[in-house]
Amino acid sequence: MPDSLGPRLKVGVVVPSTNTSAQPELDALRPDGVTNHTGRMVIDDDPMVDEPGFEHVMHGIRRSTRPAIRGVVGCDPDCVIIGVSPESHWEGTKAHGRVLDAMREAAGGRPVTMSPDAIDAALAAHGVRRIAVITPYLPVGDDPVRRFFGDNGYDLLRVHGLGMPSPAKIAHISETALRDAVKEVDDADVEAIVQVGTNVAMARLAAAAEFWLGKPVLSNNVVLYWHALRQNGVADRVRGFGSLLAEH
Structure with a gap:
């Protein structure tokens, strides 16, 4: 039987523990019958004003992403959104396929949405x-x-x-x-x-x-959620958040 509150789609979302914007914004975008389930990558709010500092933050994200994904897949979501941008871009285009494959593996083979795609x-x-x-x-x-x-x-x-x-x-x-x-x-x-x-x-x-x-x-955040919905068969037009969700 389908989930009572999310019979159409259950979306797993992982974000850094410092992130307070993604969860409320993604919740505002939900069509009826779609639910979001958020896990957190535990990181510190460290300075990222130079390359060593930025790399330190990225290291914390890399270290904590897989545990956060494992934490959220326990509710058996249909797909997973990786809600962090720097990790998606930092290693360059050639590394993106490898990173995406690693995220899918951690998600048990479920579809994964990342910012570049x-x-x-x-x-x-x-x-x-x-x-x-x-x-x-x-x-x-x-x-x-x-x-x-x-x-x-x-x-x-x-x-x-x-x-x-x-x-x-x-x-x-x-x-x-x-x-x-x-x-x-x-x-x-x-x-x-x-x-x-x-x-x-x-x-x-x-x-x-x-x-x-x-x-x-x-x-x-709108782009990530739109892509996750469309990748997983939810074609609802959601208005109030721009033409992407309303028209595509």
């Missing part, structure tokens, strides 16, 4: 290649994001980092700061704006910005 699919759905990107990071975190988009053939016109010094501080980014960042990166030659970082609460702001700019504005 979800963002690629979202940009393909909109048919755009000329983009600007907003990150929550200092330059040391912006560099691998820039490399990821470049290696995947996107015309990356602008990158704007919001300079947060630690993982937990990312959740402190205000809608005002995000609005200003959108203004900073937008131009007539930009076909779409992409926000990376799952601890950035940008789902609603992105939808509003998209309406006023007349172009896709993709927030990381």
Whole structure:
């Protein structure tokens, strides 16, 4: 018999323990009959202002991701979302397949959604290649994001980092700061704006910005959840969070 509250789809989600934005945003996106079940990668809120500090945070995420996945698969989800962006981009495009395979193995063979695949699919759905990107990071975190988009053939016109010094501080980014960042990166030659970082609460702001700019504005959490739903047969159009979930 199907799960009483999630008869259509049970989504496992793993996020860093410092992340306070992904869980409420993903819960707001749920269609009827879909439930989310969150596990946490236990990390410290360490500084990531230089490469050794950023790598230290990444090491904590790598060490704790598999235990977090094992913790959430106990409820037998249909799929798993890996809700952390830097780990998806830090090792480069060539390493992504290996990382994804390792996550699927930890999830017992279940479908796994990670940011690189979800963002690629979202940009393909909109048919755009000329983009600007907003990150929550200092330059040391912006560099691998820039490399990821470049290696995947996107015309990356602008990158704007919001300079947060630690993982937990990312959740402190205000809608005002995000609005200003959108203004900073937008131009007539930009076909779409992409926000990376799952601890950035940008789902609603992105939808509003998209309406006023007349172009896709993709927030990381919405993109991840959209991809997980569509990969697993849930085609509901969810309104209020931008054209991706409403039209694709």
